[in-house]
Amino acid sequence: MRSFIGRDILSLKDWERAEYFRVFEIADELAPVARNRSNCDLLSDKTLLTAFYQPSTRTRLATEAAMHRLGGHVLGFSDAKMTRAGDFYQESIKDTVHMLEYYGDVIAMRHHQQGAPHEAAKWASVPVINCGDGWGEHPTQVLTDLYTIWKERGTIDGLHFMCIGDMRMRTMHSIGYAMAQFDVEATLISPPEMSPTDEFKQELADLNLRFREVKTSAEAIADADVIYMEPVVQADYTKARVEVTEDKGITPAAYRVTRELLRDKAKPDCIILHSLPRMDELPTDVDHTRHARYWEEAFNGVVMRMALLSLILGAME
Amino acid sequence: MRSFIGRDILSLKDWERAEYFRVFEIADELAPVARNRSNCDLLSDKTLLTAFYQPSTRTRLATEAAMHRLGGHVLGFSDAKMTRAGDFYQESIKDTVHMLEYYGDVIAMRHHQQGAPHEAAKWASVPVINCGDGWGEHPTQVLTDLYTIWKERGTIDGLHFMCIGDMRMRTMHSIGYAMAQFDVEATLISPPEMSPTDEFKQELADLNLRFREVKTSAEAIADADVIYMEPVVQADYTKARVEVTEDKGITPAAYRVTRELLRDKAKPDCIILHSLPRMDELPTDVDHTRHARYWEEAFNGVVMRMALLSLILGAME
Amino acid sequence: MRSFIGRDILSLKDWERAEYFRVFEIADELAPVARNRSNCDLLSDKTLLTAFYQPSTRTRLATEAAMHRLGGHVLGFSDAKMTRAGDFYQESIKDTVHMLEYYGDVIAMRHHQQGAPHEAAKWASVPVINCGDGWGEHPTQVLTDLYTIWKERGTIDGLHFMCIGDMRMRTMHSIGYAMAQFDVEATLISPPEMSPTDEFKQELADLNLRFREVKTSAEAIADADVIYMEPVVQADYTKARVEVTEDKGITPAAYRVTRELLRDKAKPDCIILHSLPRMDELPTDVDHTRHARYWEEAFNGVVMRMALLSLILGAME
Numbered sequence: 001m002r003s004f005i006g007r008d009i010l011s012l013k014d015w016e017r018a019e020y021f022r023v024f025e026i027a028d029e030l031a032p033v034a035r036n037r038s039n040c041d042l043l044s045d046k047t048l049l050t051a052f053y054q055p056s057t058r059t060r061l062a063t064e065a066a067m068h069r070l071g072g073h074v075l076g077f078s079d080a081k082m083t084r085a086g087d088f089y090q091e092s093i094k095d096t097v098h099m100l101e102y103y104g105d106v107i108a109m110r111h112h113q114q115g116a117p118h119e120a121a122k123w124a125s126v127p128v129i130n131c132g133d134g135w136g137e138h139p140t141q142v143l144t145d146l147y148t149i150w151k152e153r154g155t156i157d158g159l160h161f162m163c164i165g166d167m168r169m170r171t172m173h174s175i176g177y178a179m180a181q182f183d184v185e186a187t188l189i190s191p192p193e194m195s196p197t198d199e200f201k202q203e204l205a206d207l208n209l210r211f212r213e214v215k216t217s218a219e220a221i222a223d224a225d226v227i228y229m230e231p232v233v234q235a236d237y238t239k240a241r242v243e244v245t246e247d248k249g250i251t252p253a254a255y256r257v258t259r260e261l262l263r264d265k266a267k268p269d270c271i272i273l274h275s276l277p278r279m280d281e282l283p284t285d286v287d288h289t290r291h292a293r294y295w296e297e298a299f300n301g302v303v304m305r306m307a308l309l310s311l312i313l314g315a316m317e
Numbered sequence: 318m319r320s321f322i323g324r325d326i327l328s329l330k331d332w333e334r335a336e337y338f339r340v341f342e343i344a345d346e347l348a349p350v351a352r353n354r355s356n357c358d359l360l361s362d363k364t365l366l367t368a369f370y371q372p373s374t375r376t377r378l379a380t381e382a383a384m385h386r387l388g389g390h391v392l393g394f395s396d397a398k399m400t401r402a403g404d405f406y407q408e409s410i411k412d413t414v415h416m417l418e419y420y421g422d423v424i425a426m427r428h429h430q431q432g433a434p435h436e437a438a439k440w441a442s443v444p445v446i447n448c449g450d451g452w453g454e455h456p457t458q459v460l461t462d463l464y465t466i467w468k469e470r471g472t473i474d475g476l477h478f479m480c481i482g483d484m485r486m487r488t489m490h491s492i493g494y495a496m497a498q499f500d501v502e503a504t505l506i507s508p509p510e511m512s513p514t515d516e517f518k519q520e521l522a523d524l525n526l527r528f529r530e531v532k533t534s535a536e537a538i539a540d541a542d543v544i545y546m547e548p549v550v551q552a553d554y555t556k557a558r559v560e561v562t563e564d565k566g567i568t569p570a571a572y573r574v575t576r577e578l579l580r581d582k583a584k585p586d587c588i589i590l591h592s593l594p595r596m597d598e599l600p601t602d603v604d605h606t607r608h609a610r611y612w613e614e615a616f617n618g619v620v621m622r623m624a625l626l627s628l629i630l631g632a633m634e
Numbered sequence: 635m636r637s638f639i640g641r642d643i644l645s646l647k648d649w650e651r652a653e654y655f656r657v658f659e660i661a662d663e664l665a666p667v668a669r670n671r672s673n674c675d676l677l678s679d680k681t682l683l684t685a686f687y688q689p690s691t692r693t694r695l696a697t698e699a700a701m702h703r704l705g706g707h708v709l710g711f712s713d714a715k716m717t718r719a720g721d722f723y724q725e726s727i728k729d730t731v732h733m734l735e736y737y738g739d740v741i742a743m744r745h746h747q748q749g750a751p752h753e754a755a756k757w758a759s760v761p762v763i764n765c766g767d768g769w770g771e772h773p774t775q776v777l778t779d780l781y782t783i784w785k786e787r788g789t790i791d792g793l794h795f796m797c798i799g800d801m802r803m804r805t806m807h808s809i810g811y812a813m814a815q816f817d818v819e820a821t822l823i824s825p826p827e828m829s830p831t832d833e834f835k836q837e838l839a840d841l842n843l844r845f846r847e848v849k850t851s852a853e854a855i856a857d858a859d860v861i862y863m864e865p866v867v868q869a870d871y872t873k874a875r876v877e878v879t880e881d882k883g884i885t886p887a888a889y890r891v892t893r894e895l896l897r898d899k900a901k902p903d904c905i906i907l908h909s910l911p912r913m914d915e916l917p918t919d920v921d922h923t924r925h926a927r928y929w930e931e932a933f934n935g936v937v938m939r940m941a942l943l944s945l946i947l948g949a950m951e
Contacts, residue, residue, distance in 0.1 A: 037422045037443075039362045039390060045673045047702045049695075058416055061366075061392060065420035068364045068390035073673060073702035075695060077712070078394065091911040092918070099692055099910065102933045103699035105671045126671075276416065277408040284409070299419045354739045354760075356679045356707060375733055378683075378709060382737035385681045385707035395711065593733065594725040601726070616736045 004311035008121040009129045012139045012177040013203075020156075020181060024147050026316050027300070027307040034069055034302050041071035042315045049104025050076030051096075051120075052131070053111045054237075058276065058301060059131045059141065063108045066305030070315070075103060093119040101125050106313060109133075112238055127312045132170055134237045142174035144304040145273050148297045149226055152271050157183040160223045164255055164281075165230025166194040170237070171275060173200060175228060180207035187220040188213045191232055191255065216254035221265045227257055227291075229274040231281055251281040259285045266291060273297050321628035325438040326446045329456045329494040330520075337473075337498060341464050343633050344617070344624040351386055351619050358388035359632045366421025367393030368413075368437075369448070370428045371554075375593065375618060376448045376458065380425045383622030387632070392420060397429075414440040423630060426450075429555055444629045449487055451554045459491035461621040462590050465614045466543055469588050474500040477540045481506040481572055481598075482547025484513040487554070488592060492545060493517065497524035504537040505530045508549055508572065533571035538582045544574055544608075546591040548598055568598040576602050583608060590614050638945035642755040643763045646773045646811040647837075654790075654815060658781050660950050661934070661941040668703055668936050675705035676949045683738025684710030685730075685754075686765070687745045688874060692910065692935060693765045693775065697742045700939030704949070709737060714746075714874045727753040735759050740947060743767075746874050761946045766804055768871040776808035778938040779907050782931045783860055786905050791817040796854045798823040798889055798915075799864025801830040804871070805909060809862060810834065814841035821854040822847045825866055825889065850888035855899045861891055861925075863908040865915055885915040893919045900925060907931050 001018050033040050048067040052060050055078060064074045093116055100107055101124045109117045114134035121128040132138045150156055161179060163172060167190040176196075179186055188196060188211060195213065196204075204211055214220045221227070232255045257272060271293045274282050286292055310316040318335050350357050365384040369377050372395060381391045410433055417424055418441045426434045431451035438445040449455045467473055478496060480489060484507040493513075496503055505513060505528060512530065513521075521528055531537045538544070549572045574589060588610045591599050603609055627633040635652050667674050682701040686694050689712060698708045727750055734741055735758045743751045748768035755762040766772045784790055795813060797806060801824040810830075813820055822830060822845055829847065830838075838845055848854045855861070866889045891906060905927045908916050920926055944950040 034419070037363070039364060046671070047673060047699065049699075057394070057413075061394075061417070061420045064392045065364065065366075068392060074392065075698045075702060075708065077691070077695075094918070095910055095912065096691075098929045099932045099935075100695070102668070102936050103695045276412055278412065284411075295415045298416045301416075302419050351736070354680070356681060374711065374730075378711075378734070378737045381709045382681065382683075385709060391709065593729055595729065601728070612732045615733045618733075619736050 003317075005314040005317070006127055007312050008127050009139050009308060009312065010118050010121060011130070011137050012142060012174045015178070015181065017181040020143070020146060020178070023143060023304070023307050023311065024150055026311055027147050027303050029316065030306045030310065031303045034299070034306065039069050039071050042310055043067065043313060044071035046106070046313050047073040047075065047104040048309065049100050049107045050074065050078065051100055051107055051109045052076065052078045053080040053109075053116075054132070055079050056110055056131070058298070059110060059138075060108075062301035063129070063131060063140070063305045065302045066309055069302065069306055070310060072309070076108075094123045096120075097123040106309065129308065129312075134170070135168055135173075136170050137174045138170040139174050140305060140308060141171050141275055141301075142178050143308070144301045145175065145228065145275070145297060146178055147304050148273060148293060148300045149271070151300070152293050152296065153225065153269070159184050159225040161186045161226045161228055162189065162217070162220045162224035163187070163228045164189040164217055164257065166190060166232055166235070167196040167200075168194055169230050169235070171230060172196070176200065176204050176209065177207065180204065180209040184210075186211035187223065189215070189217055189220060189255065191252070194232060217257055218254070218261060218265065221257070221261055221270075222267070224270050225267065227270060227272040229257060229272065229282055231279045233279060251279060256281045256283070257286065258283055259289060262286065262289055262291055320634075322631040322634065323444055324629050325444050326456050326625060326629065327435050327438060328447065328454050329459060329491045332495070332498065334498040337460070337463060337495070340460060340621070340624050340628065341467055343628055344464050344620050346633065347623045347627065348620045351616070351623065356386050356388050359627055360384065360630055361388035363423070363630050364390040364392065364421040365626065366417050366424045367391065367395070368417055368424055368426045369393065369395045370397040370426075370433075371449070372396050373427055373448070375615070376427065376455075377425075379618035380446070380448060380457070380622045382619045383626055386619065386623055387627060389626070410436040411440045413437075418442050423626065446625065446629075451487070452485055452490075453487050454491045455487040456491050457622060457625060458488050458592050458618075459495050460625070461618045462492065462545065462592070462614060463495055464621050465590060465610060465617045466588070468617070469610050469613065470542065470586070476501050476542040478503045478543045478545055479506065479534070479537045479541035480504070480545045481534055481574065483507060483511040483549055483552070484517075485511055486547050486552070488547060489513070490517060493521050493526065494524065497521065497526040503528035504540065506532070506534055506537060506572065508569070511549060534574055535571070535578060535582065538574070538578055538587075539584070541587050542584065544587060544589040546574060546589065546599055548596045550596060568596060573598045573600070574603065575600055576606060579603065579606055579608055637951075639948040639951070640761055641946050642761050643773050643942060643946070644752050644755055645764065645771050646776060646808045649812070649815065651815040654777070654780060654812070657777060657938070657941050657945065658784055660945055661781050661937045663950070664940045664944065665937045668933070668940065673703050673705050676944055677701065677947055678705035680740070680947050681707040681709065681738040682943065683734050683741045684708065684712070685734055685741055685743045686710065686712045687714040687743075687750075688766070689713050690744055690766070692932070693744060693772075694742075696935035697763070697765060697774070697939045699936045700943055703936065703940055704944060706943070728757045730754075731757040740943065746872055763942065763946075768804070769802055769807075770804050771808045772804040773808050774939060774942060775805050775909055775935075776812050777942070778935045779809065779862065779909070779931060780812055781938050782907060782927060782934045783905070785934070786927050786930060787859065787903070793818050793859035794857045795820045795860045795862055796823065796851070796858035797821070797862045798851055798891065800824060800828040800866055800869070801834075802828055803864050803869070805864060806830070807834060810838050810843065811841065814838065814843040820845035821857065823849070823851055823854060823889065825886070828866060851891055852888070852895060852899065855891070855895055855904075856901070858904050859901065861904060861906040863891060863906065863916055865913045867913060885913060890915045890917070891920065892917055893923060896920065896923055896925055
């Protein structure tokens with residue numbers, strides 16, 4: 001297995017099966033630190049630089065919280081407006097990175113432009129973590145999700161994933177690549193205008209992922225072991241601030257997972273993941289069912305970033 | 318006395334007299350750390366999460382500074398715009414809290430919506446500190462103020478408070494509830510449109526607080542041992558950013574405390590508190606009188622938060 | 635030499651020659667900490683307060699990164715909009731400082747108003763570092779630059795500086811005062827509307843700096859040992875957010891330093907500094923010449939702030 005020390009986390013496209021399990025093991029080792037609410041000093045001599053060109057709550061704070069749990073230092077910016085890199089000068093990624101690389105020992109970047117973290121990694125002398133790049137990928141979120149599934153179900157192999165939401169979103173790309181490393185089947189559900197691109201479907205086919213597309217959650221839910229959800233609002237990730245262009249009206253039933261649907265059709269041990277925030281595609285009364293695992297997913301968001309930070313900074317191996 | 322460990326600090330309505338003194342004692346114990354300008358490591362294994370949906374300087378920074386003085390870690394957001402929790406999704410407090418609770422060991426929240434910290438506390442597995450909730454309360458500021466009075470005057474019992482400013486403001490609510498736990502008298506002064514609500518006056522009466530309302534500072538100042546001031550601008554706390562709707566013109570003399578008024582009428586040992594920022598209700602030449610104690614109040618703002626954080630996180634008891 | 639302990643860093647106007655070398659020595663001592671990417675604990679018991687009324691990337695993050703490298707704590711605000719100090723109340727510097735001084739042990743301030751850090755220093759019980767004050771000065775940037783020259787060229791004395799860009803900018807003021815403490819010659823190049831003020835030229839003359847003004851980089855480059863560059867966009871530093879009023883079109887050749895110009899006319903050992911961000915006055919293909927030293931300058935930005943922080947907080951002497 002490739003060493004994790006100094007590695008960029010840009011895409012799950014090139015992750016091998018054993019690497020997922022390695023990361024899960026380290027997450028298991030570090031989880032008690034988070035669970036016991038007691039920061040350790042594993043990375044007390046290291047600094048994390050967060051370069052968020054788009055506002056974010058969960059990803060930025062989960063990554064920063066992980067660094068704090070490991071005793072490390074954190075600095076950065078949380079909005080392109082907070083930095084001259086986002087202003088009139090429209091500074092190139094190269095120029096920006098040749099400053100940021102001296103301010104921290106690892107750079108966590110969110111950018112509205114797909115591939116921006118890859119460009120940053122090309123120039124940086126420190127590892128770069130992709131925290132979401134436009135319509136590209138969101139590897140740390142999906143590693144969190146897979147770890148949650150592995151913890152909650154005891155396995156990933158053998159499960160049937162029902163992925164529902166805007167299939168052009170970055171999490172959907174990353175989960176697609178990741179699923180192909182496991183013995184799983186996938187059912188994809190999205191409004192027609194948010195269906196997976198032909199290019200992405202070809203990639204999944206080339207990776208030998210068994211998947212099908214269906215039109216409604218009702219058709220697919222009976223097969224699902226894992227329901228993997230995203231909203232179906234029309235987001236524009238190319239903007240510095242995510243612009244949601246569709247009105248907030250009720251999500252069509254086809255893309256919702258309701259308590260009734262779960263009661264009538266879901267397998268008893270089916271679990272639901274949602275990276276949140278949500279709209280009405282996942283009504284709040286689902287929270288009180290045994291299927292809901294998105295709070296565990298939120299907790300694991302910190303644990304997974306602890307695992308990744310300590311691996312790439314060489315504190316765990 | 319109820320234990321402070323794990324306790325939410327939401328309102329002073331239910332604080333008992335002995336609890337104030339307990340907090341003052343802890344503040345006294347920790348004050349040298351701040352005064353000697355040397356962070357200690359009492360909370361070095363803990364993380365504070367600041368969730369400020371409204372910009373704030375004093376309250377946010379004083380709370381964060383306190384955590385740093387105790388050697389702890391800090392992360393969060395300082396503006397609703399910095400977080401997706403404040404955006405299109407209009408995420409519920411419950412959903413937001415079920416993420417924030419994993420990022421820190423205590424949550425300090427300011428929110429434009431009254432009761433938001435209470436709602437957060439309902440769902441959070443960690444203590445929540447109300448750092449100002451709309452027109453609701455501002456308990457940590459008022460604990461700071463009472464501690465300052467206790468330090469500067471040696472007592473709270475027996476003092477006459479002159480509260481002047483917008484009586485609908487959250488600090489006025491908290492000081493009202495707090496005063497009722499001491500043997501004090503209060504005189505309230507505000508423009509008619511900013512007078513205390515009937516409901517609030519009924520609460521004060523039920524708490525057996527001896528108070529009266531008068532029209533001008535000149536009428537009341539001779540009795541005052543403590544002058545407790547707020548501006549009389551018309552603020553709109555229900556907005557994400559406080560909107561001040563009145564123009565910045567001169568504050569009417571009735572709601573001002575000037576050097577001349579102090580010289581002519583105030584008791585020699587009368588002290589003035591103002592949580593700042595100020596407009597012209599408190600002219601800057603008052604700074605050079607012996608009555609001014611608002612800089613001490615500012616210093617105590619850090620000390621009080623040190624006491625509260627170390628108590629609720631169990632580092633002091 | 636005056637002690638650095640507790641000293642404000644406001645202007646280079648009063649810096650003596652020996653003080654530059656003292657700072658360079660300390661920077662050399664601390665550089666390995668940054669180079670080895672391992673935070674130390676020299677200032678682990680201290681807190682840095684950053685008060686940035688204008689957004690900044692390099693200066694704020696380099697200063698914060700330095701504090702983290704020294705194991706210290708950091709808090710503050712990175713935009714006037716993030717603080718009530720910048721809002722409706724238009725709080726005075728005095729009032730603001732009598733709060734900030736309790737939140738940290740040193741204040742790093744950027745302000746759109748020239749002299750604001752000096753006013754802050756007048757009231758603060760802790761040292762104040764000027765991180766750029768309107769059209770005033772930018773001492774920590776220029777100390778970084780001089781240290782870079784000293785490291786890269788082994789000397790400052792005997793060098794010829796070609797300063798090119800908007801000569802009214804704060805870095806140009808600080809480098810002007812600094813050059814006068816060394817045996818250097820200076821050539822100044824700027825568009826007519828951005829030429830040095832008469833007052834500034836008189837100051838340089840009074841300091842006995844040998845300088846001349848020429849019209850184009852082509853005329854001066856053959857003499858240059860150090861090319862010190864700034865963009866020639868029209869910035870308005872009096873605004874809370876720097877307003878750039880000129881369009882982004884091509885910088886006139888007279889104010890550019892190109893690969894061709896360097897190849898045809900520059901001394902073989904001439905070095906180029908630019909604090910960045912850049913526009914097209916410094917084309918990116920210059921990066922691949924031996925003259926470029928702006929990435930070293932970026933690295934040294936952290937090292938110099940480490941030196942200054944540890945000196946004024948008494949951790950090095």
